[in-house]
Amino acid sequence: MSGICDGRVVVVTGAGRGLGRAHALAFAAEGARVVVNDLGVRLDGRHPDARADRDRTSAGADRDRTSAEEGLMRQGGPAAQVAAEIRAAGGEAVAHAGDIATTAGAASLVSTALETYGRLDTLVNNAGFLRDRMLVNLDEDDWDAVLRVHLKGHFLPLRHAAAHWRAESRAGRTPAARVVNTSSGAGLLGSLGQANYSAAKAGIVGLTLVAAAELARYGVQVNAIAPAARTRMTEHTFAETMAAPATAAGFDAMSPANVSPLVVWLGSAAAAGVTGRVFEAEAGRITVMEGWHPGPTADKGARWSPAEAGETVRRLLTEARAPGRVYGTG
Numbered sequence: 001m002s003g004i005c006d007g008r009v010v011v012v013t014g015a016g017r018g019l020g021r022a023h024a025l026a027f028a029a030e031g032a033r034v035v036v037n038d039l040g041v042r043l044d045g046r047h048p049d050a051r052a053d054r055d056r057t058s059a060g061a062d063r064d065r066t067s068a069e070e071g072l073m074r075q076g077g078p079a080a081q082v083a084a085e086i087r088a089a090g091g092e093a094v095a096h097a098g099d100i101a102t103t104a105g106a107a108s109l110v111s112t113a114l115e116t117y118g119r120l121d122t123l124v125n126n127a128g129f130l131r132d133r134m135l136v137n138l139d140e141d142d143w144d145a146v147l148r149v150h151l152k153g154h155f156l157p158l159r160h161a162a163a164h165w166r167a168e169s170r171a172g173r174t175p176a177a178r179v180v181n182t183s184s185g186a187g188l189l190g191s192l193g194q195a196n197y198s199a200a201k202a203g204i205v206g207l208t209l210v211a212a213a214e215l216a217r218y219g220v221q222v223n224a225i226a227p228a229a230r231t232r233m234t235e236h237t238f239a240e241t242m243a244a245p246a247t248a249a250g251f252d253a254m255s256p257a258n259v260s261p262l263v264v265w266l267g268s269a270a271a272a273g274v275t276g277r278v279f280e281a282e283a284g285r286i287t288v289m290e291g292w293h294p295g296p297t298a299d300k301g302a303r304w305s306p307a308e309a310g311e312t313v314r315r316l317l318t319e320a321r322a323p324g325r326v327y328g329t330g
Ligand SMILES: NC(=O)c1ccc[n+]([C@@H]2O[C@H](COP(=O)([O-])OP(=O)(O)OC[C@H]3O[C@@H](n4cnc5c(N)ncnc54)[C@H](O)[C@@H]3O)[C@@H](O)[C@H]2O)c1
Pocket: 013, 014, 015, 016, 017, 018, 019, 020, 037, 038, 039, 040, 041, 042, 043, 045, 078, 098, 099, 100, 101, 126, 127, 128, 129, 149, 153, 182, 183, 184, 185, 226, 227, 228, 229, 230, 231, 232, 233, 234
């Protein structure tokens, strides 16, 4: 296997299934040696054997999914499966089954790349799970678990990889290092029933901007994607939108593999000069997302009274662009 990632070593978190798996396969197909991370948890982040979660799954589809996931765990877990798949296709890969939202897991992820392949070039932060509830029903545990896996699960691998790249740079070996983070439309626009997830994914955009600015001097570029694809996260909730085409001949628009080419390019040396950006990627479309920009403004040059502030805000709002609609509304 050879291509635009020849000689590079790439770590992909949550690569045992869904988007992460597609990214890992696509990087390997472009010549990268891949560290395939996945803890092998269920869609709500619990271990496949977790009792509390199993008791809640009554629907047939959930039961089928549960036994499929238990099957995967018996075969060494999803990370081992994907690493084996890459090797069977002639690529190089090693599995890592740690929790990326812990210091030990993130540190061992980076050291697995360094000890196995002697280098680290690209980190794709992708792992995560959902605990959707309307805000008034959202438990503290569901808030903490989702913030932890997405936000801390991005920060910790990034922080450990960045320490390695800073050392490389200081030793005179400035890397062409790349980080691709995974946000979501929910983080950019908000999504009903996903206050925890939307907050975490918005936080990932902030983390991306700061990391891009701080790490540029060490040769590290950091971007984020907001993907949409058919995975276990979406295939039931958005069944119609995510469905595969009826015939194999049609373009399978929502295949996760359609998101991976952008991720592979952003993770390659070819992406030189592109950093601190957010891209939406879905089907055959790539969109540069433009962030917060100052809109209509008024400056009195002195303190407003509340009534004046209100009048001014109403006038400015008539001149401002309407915000994008929160997913799930209207
Ligand atoms: N599918 C979509 O349309 C969509 C849309 C927007 C954002 N995303 C984001 O894309 C990423 C991938 O999601 P997906 O749809 O492929 O879901 P998925 O459930 O198929 O894959 C996520 C993987 O992450 C792993 N994981 C969870 N917690 C982990 C941890 N602590 N350590 C290591 N691995 C862990 C899971 O075991 C799972 O294999 C997520 O960050 C998700 O929020 C997906």
